[in-house]
């Protein structure tokens with residue numbers, strides 16, 4: 001029996017907690033990690049004899065350090081390095097939601113894209129070509145309705161493929177303008193020299209070019225050992241963080 005960690009990322013209100021609760025049977029407790037005030041929820045589920053620790057990250061529109069929630073989600077994905085990052089999208093506003101998916105794929109290819117609220121999309125006559133999206137993004141894409149418990153088996157199968165390494169994707173990486181790509185190419189060796197190969201050098205270089213000081217602060221803290229991503233129990237333990 002293997003143990004894996006699955007982080008649930010996504011825009012606010014895309015049904016992350018609904019899915020999280022469905023899978024974990026509401027056995028989650030609240031936790032606080034990385035010294036943040038952000039409360040997240042953790043639970044557990046099993047599928048085909050594998051045990052998964054599920055981490056319900058705060059809803060965010062980006063991983064660009066615009067808020068404590070974004071920094072927390074970003075730090076979790078970069079420093080905790082979950083076996084699978086599940087990106088939960090709203091089927092009725094894919095264009096906006098895919099922005100976060102692209103950012104996650106710039107950090108890790110160990111991802112599954114979960115298009116939720118497929119029932120609502122159907123009602124609106126929205127037809128989603130899952131195969132085309134999956135081919136383009138280079139990772140598995142599954143359509144579900146968390147509320148109506150549709151597509152959950154297929155989703156768990158894809159999570160398993162990524163977690164066990166049966167699937168190794170080639171995630172879509174955005175190519176930026178020549179200037180930016182030149183800057184990235186110059187920075188990558190320096191980033192690798194400084195932080196090692198454990199962290200996503202291209203993404204870090206890109207954020208540094210964008211003047212993302214918060215990421216620098218987090219990197220310094222994690223690498224200096226003054227922060228760890230081990231979860232700490234907090235007062236109010238047992239109060240569900242999902243809503």
Ligand SMILES: Nc1nc2c(ncn2[C@@H]2O[C@H](COP(=O)(O)OP(=O)(O)OP(=O)(O)O)[C@@H](O)[C@H]2O)c(=O)[nH]1
Pocket residue numbers: 010011012013014015016017018019058059060116117118119120144145146147148243
């Ligand atoms: N119709 C429909 N509604 C859904 C589905 N999944 C979730 N919802 C509803 O969408 C709303 C938001 O769901 P949440 O699970 O709280 O969303 P969330 O992503 O955790 O939101 P944040 O915690 O704010 O980021 C709730 O009213 C859910 O009942 C679905 O598959 N179909």
Ligand SMILES: [Mg+2]
Pocket residue numbers: 016017018059242243
């Ligand atoms: Mg939630």
